[in-house]
Amino acid sequence: MGRRSKAEEPEVFSRLEEWRLDRGLSRQELADAVSVHYQTIGYLERGEYSPSLALALQIAEVLDVPLEQIFSLHPFTRTRERA
Amino acid sequence: MPHLPATWKERKDADRERKVDRVMSDRLFQWTRTTTMRRVLVVVAAVLCVAIIPAFAQGGGVIGIIVTAVAWAVWGLLRMSTRTVADLPDRFLDERQRALRNRAYRYAYLILGWIVAGLATVGLIAFVIVSDDDTATVTTTWSQALGLVLSVTLLISLLPSMVVAWLDRGEESADVIVEVT
Numbered sequence: 001m002g003r004r005s006k007a008e009e010p011e012v013f014s015r016l017e018e019w020r021l022d023r024g025l026s027r028q029e030l031a032d033a034v035s036v037h038y039q040t041i042g043y044l045e046r047g048e049y050s051p052s053l054a055l056a057l058q059i060a061e062v063l064d065v066p067l068e069q070i071f072s073l074h075p076f077t078r079t080r081e082r083a
Numbered sequence: 084m085p086h087l088p089a090t091w092k093e094r095k096d097a098d099r100e101r102k103v104d105r106v107m108s109d110r111l112f113q114w115t116r117t118t119t120m121r122r123v124l125v126v127v128a129a130v131l132c133v134a135i136i137p138a139f140a141q142g143g144g145v146i147g148i149i150v151t152a153v154a155w156a157v158w159g160l161l162r163m164s165t166r167t168v169a170d171l172p173d174r175f176l177d178e179r180q181r182a183l184r185n186r187a188y189r190y191a192y193l194i195l196g197w198i199v200a201g202l203a204t205v206g207l208i209a210f211v212i213v214s215d216d217d218t219a220t221v222t223t224t225w226s227q228a229l230g231l232v233l234s235v236t237l238l239i240s241l242l243p244s245m246v247v248a249w250l251d252r253g254e255e256s257a258d259v260i261v262e263v264t
Contacts, residue, residue, distance in 0.1 A: 036178070037179075037180060040180070048252065052178050
C-alpha cells in the first residue's frame with residue numbers, strides 16, 4: 001500500500017464562507033447548527049482544516065447546497081451556480 | 084469504581100457541561116487567544132517550570148511559593164487561552180478540537196520523554212564523573228527536593244496545554260465577529 005506524505009495529501013478547496021454569507025448565517029449560527037466550535041468554521045473557510053465526510057454532509061444539509069458546491073478537491077473556477 | 088447515584092451523577096455532568104459551555108463561549112479571556120499571546124504564555128510557562136527549582140533551592144520558601152503561584156496563574160491563563168481543549172474528553176470537543184488535542188498529547192509525550200531521557204543521561208554522565216568506586220551519594224535539601232517535585236508536577240500539568248497553545252492558530256478577530264449581512 002502506498003503512503004502519502006502530508007505534503008502529498010489532497011487539498012480540499014472550500015466555498016463555505018460564500019455560501020454561509022449567502023444564507024445569512026454567522027459563523028456562530030452555522031457552528032451551532034452542526035455542533036462544532038465557531039473557530040472550526042473559521043478553519044474550514046480558510047481551508048486550514050478538511051472536514052470529515054459526516055461534518056461536510058451536515059454543513060451541506062444546513063446550507064441546503066450540494067456538497068460538491070461547498071468543498072472540492074479542485075479549485076473553484078466558475079461563477080457559483082445558485083442552488 | 085463505586086456506584087454513584089444517578090441523580091448526583093447527572094447533576095455533576097450537567098454542572099460540568101455548563102462550565103464547559105461557559106469556557107467555550109468565553110469572551111473575557113479573548114486577549115489571551117491571539118497567536119502571539121499564546122506563544123508568549125508558552126514561553127513564560129516553560130521558564131517558570133524551570134525557575135521553580137532555583138527559586139526554592141536558593142531563594143527560599145517564600146520566593147519559591149511566589150514563583151509557584153505565578154506558574155499556576157499562567158497555567159490557568161493557558162487553559163483559558165486554549166479553552167481547556169487539552170483537558171476535555173471527546174464528548175465536549177468537535178472533530179477538529181479532538182484532532183488538535185490528540186496531536187498535542189503525542190508531542191507532549193515526546194517532549195516529556197526526551198526531557199526525562201536527557202536528564203537521565205546527564206545524571207548518568209555526572210555519576211560517572213563524580214562516583215568513587217561505583218558509588219555516589221546525592222545530598223539534597225528539603226527545598227531543593229520540593230522545587231524539583233513541583234517543577235515536574237507543573238510540567239506534566241502544563242505541557243498538553245502548552246502544546247495546544249503553540250499549535251493552534253490564534254482566534255483572530257475575524258473568528259469572533261458575527262458578520263451577518
